[in-house]
Amino acid sequence: MIDPERAAAQAEEGFARMWAELLPVGRHSRSGGYRRHAWTAADAECRAWFEEQARARGLAYEVDGNGNQWAWSADPAAGGAIVTGSHLDSVPDGGAFDGPLGVVSAFAALDLLRETGAAGSRPLGIVNFGDEEGARFGVACVGSRLMTGVLDADRARALTDDGGMSLAAAMEKAGRDPSALGRDEERLSKIAAFVELHVEQGRNLGDAPIGVASAIWPHGRWRFDFHGQANHAGTTRMEDRRDPMPAFAAAVLDARERALSAGALATFGKVAVEPNGTNAIPSRVTAWLDSRAADPAVLEALVAEITRASGAEVVRESYTPVVDFDGPLRDRLAGLLGGVPVLPTGAGHDAGILASAVPTAMLFVRNPTGVSHSPEEHAERPDCLAGVAALARVLEDLLADPVSPGPAR
Ligand SMILES: [Zn+2]
Numbered sequence: 485m486i487d488p489e490r491a492a493a494q495a496e497e498g499f500a501r502m503w504a505e506l507l508p509v510g511r512h513s514r515s516g517g518y519r520r521h522a523w524t525a526a527d528a529e530c531r532a533w534f535e536e537q538a539r540a541r542g543l544a545y546e547v548d549g550n551g552n553q554w555a556w557s558a559d560p561a562a563g564g565a566i567v568t569g570s571h572l573d574s575v576p577d578g579g580a581f582d583g584p585l586g587v588v589s590a591f592a593a594l595d596l597l598r599e600t601g602a603a604g605s606r607p608l609g610i611v612n613f614g615d616e617e618g619a620r621f622g623v624a625c626v627g628s629r630l631m632t633g634v635l636d637a638d639r640a641r642a643l644t645d646d647g648g649m650s651l652a653a654a655m656e657k658a659g660r661d662p663s664a665l666g667r668d669e670e671r672l673s674k675i676a677a678f679v680e681l682h683v684e685q686g687r688n689l690g691d692a693p694i695g696v697a698s699a700i701w702p703h704g705r706w707r708f709d710f711h712g713q714a715n716h717a718g719t720t721r722m723e724d725r726r727d728p729m730p731a732f733a734a735a736v737l738d739a740r741e742r743a744l745s746a747g748a749l750a751t752f753g754k755v756a757v758e759p760n761g762t763n764a765i766p767s768r769v770t771a772w773l774d775s776r777a778a779d780p781a782v783l784e785a786l787v788a789e790i791t792r793a794s795g796a797e798v799v800r801e802s803y804t805p806v807v808d809f810d811g812p813l814r815d816r817l818a819g820l821l822g823g824v825p826v827l828p829t830g831a832g833h834d835a836g837i838l839a840s841a842v843p844t845a846m847l848f849v850r851n852p853t854g855v856s857h858s859p860e861e862h863a864e865r866p867d868c869l870a871g872v873a874a875l876a877r878v879l880e881d882l883l884a885d886p887v888s889p890g891p892a893r
Contacts, residue, residue, distance in 0.1 A: 491599040495872055499592045500865075506533060506584050510574065517577025517859035522615035522626070523551075523654040530572035530584075534612045537591050543610070548671060549664030550630040551614035551655060557594065558607040560674045566882045567609040567678045568593065568875060571616030571627075571834060578617070579861025581683035585849060585868065587612055589681045593876040597883075602876075604883040609675070613834040620645045620654075622705070622772075623802050628837035633667030640665055672841045676886035677813060680835035681847040681875050683863050687854030692825050693867040694874045696818045697809055697846035699828040700836040702783050703776035704803035708735065708752075708796040714759055714767035725765055729757070732769040735794040739773060746786050748777035749830060772801075776830045780806055807836040810843040817845050820881055821874050831856075847874055 510518050510526030520526040531553060538545040538555030546554050556565075570586025590610040597603040614627035621643040629635035641652035641662050652662035689695045710728035736752050743750035754772040773790065777783035791798045818826050829848070838844045849863050849871040863871075 486600050488600065491596055492869075492873070494599055495592050495596040495876075496869055498595050499588060499869060499872060502537065502588045502591060503584075506530070506572075506588065507580060509533065512577060515577045515859055518574040518580065519576060520572060520574040520578075521576075521617075521620040522573050523620070523651075523658045523660075527573055528658060531612065534572065534587065538610070541591070541594065547660070548631065548668055549661075549666065550627050550668065551660050552627040552631060553612040553614075555610040556607055557603060557609075558605060560607040560609060560671075562607070563674045564676045564886050565607040565609050565674050566879060566886060567611055567675050568680065568879060569609070569611035569613070570680050570682060571613045573615055573617050573619070575617045575619050575857045577859060578619075578857055579683075579855075579859060581849075581851075581861050581863050582685070582856055583616060583682075585683045585863065585871070586681040589849075589868070589872045589875050592872045593879055596872065596876040597880055602880040602883075604880075606883045606886065607674075608879060608883060616834055618802075621651050624705075624832055625804075625834050625837045626651070628834035630665050631668045631671065632837055632841045634837055634840065637665040675842045677882050678835060678838045678842050678844045679817075679847065679875065679878055679882070680833055680838075680844075681849065681871055682833060682835075683856065683861065684848040684851040685829065685831045685854070685856035687851065688827050689825060689848060689850040693850045693870040694821060695825040695827055695848040695850075696814055696821070697829055697835070697848060698814060698826045699809060700804070700807040700832060701776045701778050701828065701830045702780045702804060702806040703774070703830065703832055704783070704787070705801045706773045706775070706787060706791070707799045707801050708732070708771045708773060708791075708794060709798075710735075710769040710771070710794070710796045712765065712767055712769075715765045717763040717765055720765060727765045728769045729766055731795055732771055735771070735790065735796065738793050739775075739790045742786055742789055743775070746777065746782055748775065748782055748786050750775045750786065750790065778806075778828070804832050804836060807839050809835075809839055809845055813843045813845045816881070817847070817878055820877055824874075845878075847871065847878070 510520035543555040571583040618624035643651040655662045712728035713726040739750040
């Protein structure tokens with residue numbers, strides 16, 4: 485006889501234990517934020533934790549050629565697998581929830597399904613996508629982009645971090661074989677549906693602890709190089725200077741004004757100055773623009789205007805087109821969860837990448853302050869547990885009756 489209360493109490497306990505285990509990993513003592521960048525020691529610790537969770541539950545564990553970790557309840561070879569999960573890496577000084585909430589909830593939901601006897605025999609996969617945030621090599625969702633072929637393997641291998649180390653070398657150092665990168669057709673063909681649970685990164689859920697994603701805004705990253713001439717800050721007359729810093733400053737203000745009037749988002753969040761000395765006029769300012777909008781045409785026009793006005797040399801480093809999540813799947817989830825809010829997001833996710841290859845949906849867990857990519861990111865425990873219950877409900881339904889593969893995506 486299944487006791488749902490006992491099952492819920494166990495899920496809560498399991499969630500708390502897993503959360504406590506991950507909490508100290510990669511946490512910076514001064515900022516309190518997380519620095520779990522791809523293929524670093526902190527990342528390796530997170531990955532060891534994932535493997536441990538898989539093995540402790542008797543799940544089949546594997547790492548694919550693109551460095552993503554998988555845990556399977558049954559052999560996915562027969563196809564029709566239902567997959568859930570997220571990522572464990574972080575932005576610089578990120579929060580505890582972005583990514584890990586989806587992975588921890590995935591294991592907790594599986595525990596709940598097993599406890600209530602609802603796991604079924606269809607393969608359920610839990611995934612930890614590698615390098616989702618792109619904090620180290622500059623391109624986000626590397627693991628899922630490689631898996632779906634959206635990111636070229638050669639380009640990925642050649643990406644470098646700020647210390648000049650290539651992604652290929654970093655993977656090798658972490659014991660992975662970078663020659664295995666590339667689209668994973670076989671794996672994709674076995675997945676009937678992917679559901680990613682994620683902490684909300686805004687404050688759009690309001691009174692609802694859970695929501696379902698409708699779409700992801702198109703977004704991209706552009707590198708702006710402002711060139712000048714290094715010189716002495718004390719002896720070079722103001723009128724003789726070729727200082728790229730004022731042009732950069734003007735571009736920051738310009739981007740803000742234009743984004744405001746376009747109803748879009750534009751952020752210069754990363755900047756590198758050469759030679760970066762207090763008493764030296766810079767020779768170069770390199771800054772990265774992150775821009776997003778609901779409408780791709782608006783985004784394109786906005787970035788073109790910012791580029792033109794800046795006078796900088798601009799290179800687009802990454803771009804993710806608008807993602808409309810699978811309509812029938814989205815509606816099914818919203819219905820199953822009793823008509824929870826369905827809302828778009830400006831944040832990119834592995835689910836947005838997977839959506840180009842398999843029916844994909846996302847669940848959001850309420851974030852009371854909306855703060856994300858910051859140590860202050862938070863979700864209340866009852867909301868997290870509501871997320872686990874919702875995910876379990878969704879997985880149970882999909883395992884019983886998977887989405888039939890639609891037309892070519
Ligand atoms: Zn995330």
